[in-house]
Amino acid sequence: xxxxxxxxxxxxxxxxxxxxxLLALTVTxxxxxxxxxxxxxxxxxxxxxASLVMLFSMHLRRAHPLVKIIAVIGFFGIAxxxxxxxxxxxxx
Amino acid sequence: MVEGVAxxxxxxxxxEQQRTASNLGIWLFLATEILxxxxxxxxxxxxxxxFPEAFAAASRLTSLxxxxxxxAVLLTSSLTMALGVHAAERGARRALVGWLSVTxxxxxxxxxxxxxxxxxxxxxxLVPALNFRFPGPQADQVELFFYMYFFITGVHGxxxxxxxxxxxxxxVMASRNAFTPAYYTPVDVTGLYWHxxxxxxxxxxxxxxLISRP
Numbered sequence: 663x664x665x666x667x668x669x670x671x672x673x674x675x676x677x678x679x680x681x682x683x684l685l686a687l688t689v690t691x692x693x694x695x696x697x698x699x700x701x702x703x704x705x706x707x708x709x710x711x712a713s714l715v716m717l718f719s720m721h722l723r724r725a726h727p728l729v730k731i732i733a734v735i736g737f738f739g740i741a742x743x744x745x746x747x748x749x750x751x752x753x754x
Numbered sequence: 755m756v757e758g759v760a761x762x763x764x765x766x767x768x769x770e771q772q773r774t775a776s777n778l779g780i781w782l783f784l785a786t787e788i789l790x791x792x793x794x795x796x797x798x799x800x801x802x803x804x805f806p807e808a809f810a811a812a813s814r815l816t817s818l819x820x821x822x823x824x825x826a827v828l829l830t831s832s833l834t835m836a837l838g839v840h841a842a843e844r845g846a847r848r849a850l851v852g853w854l855s856v857t858x859x860x861x862x863x864x865x866x867x868x869x870x871x872x873x874x875x876x877x878x879x880l881v882p883a884l885n886f887r888f889p890g891p892q893a894d895q896v897e898l899f900f901y902m903y904f905f906i907t908g909v910h911g912x913x914x915x916x917x918x919x920x921x922x923x924x925x926v927m928a929s930r931n932a933f934t935p936a937y938y939t940p941v942d943v944t945g946l947y948w949h950x951x952x953x954x955x956x957x958x959x960x961x962x963x964l965i966s967r968p
Contacts, residue, residue: 669836677833688964700965715953735785739788751800
């Protein structure tokens with residue numbers, strides 16, 4: 663929000679269409695014989711969708727640097743929590 | 755731009771600083787929400803790596819058509835919310851009230867579809883501790899999946915319900931002319947909360963419904 667520029671409605675509609683296309687893609691991927699790669703593919707699509715929502719709908723693209731840091735910290739916290747917990751569980 | 759009077763509270767230098775402060779505050783709250791759901795996802799991850807076959811079998815019992823539709827509904831509600839915030843930025847009061855109302859309607863649609871889905875789950879004897887029945891192997895582990903399924907979707911549904919309440923409140927405030935292009939922080943902040951609820955669902959959807967499809 664440092665330079666208070668307004669995002670055009672067309673951008674939101676384009677993002678919405680891409681999000682719906684990615685939804686169709688992730689459901690299609692679930693039916694394909696991808697083996698172990700299925701969940702990583704699904705999650706990669708989710709991360710892409712979440713990034714689009716955060717950058718455009720939530721205006722993180724033009725947010726104050728401090729706001730960007732806090733947004734990243736939340737997801738970084740989750741990553742630490744899940745990865746380190748799995749290290750423990752999987753190496754017992 | 756309306757300058758001066760009531761555009762910002764007295765502890766701020768200007769409207770821009772006030773906007774940044776409220777933005778920072780809501781993102782800090784959203785980060786704690788991310789961590790809150792993160793704990794649930796961590797519990798899910800541990801259980802799933804221990805019982806992969808049971809989780810795959812359980813995931814096939816969930817209703818993908820209903821959940822897929824609901825994902826599209828929520829994504830669309832995120833669009834209408836963004837258009838609402840855009841209307842607030844321009845000071846278009848009627849458009850703002852309109853988009854917020856559509857967003858509330860879509861949020862309610864999500865909850866109704868979710869309720870229909872819970873009913874289907876109940877009829878198929880998938881509700882743990884109530885009527886759970888699974889004929890195949892690893893019935894206890896499949897039940898564990900459904901404990902998580904109901905807990906995660908239930909807590910998410912609660913967030914949707916709270917979001918609907920907030921957006922409805924904002925819509926009433928907007929119809930009473932409470933916002934101007936210089937001050938629409940409640941609209942902005944509520945929008946950010948609603949988008950986050952959407953983002954959380956974007957992860958709930960694949961991990962519960964898409965593990966294994968025939």
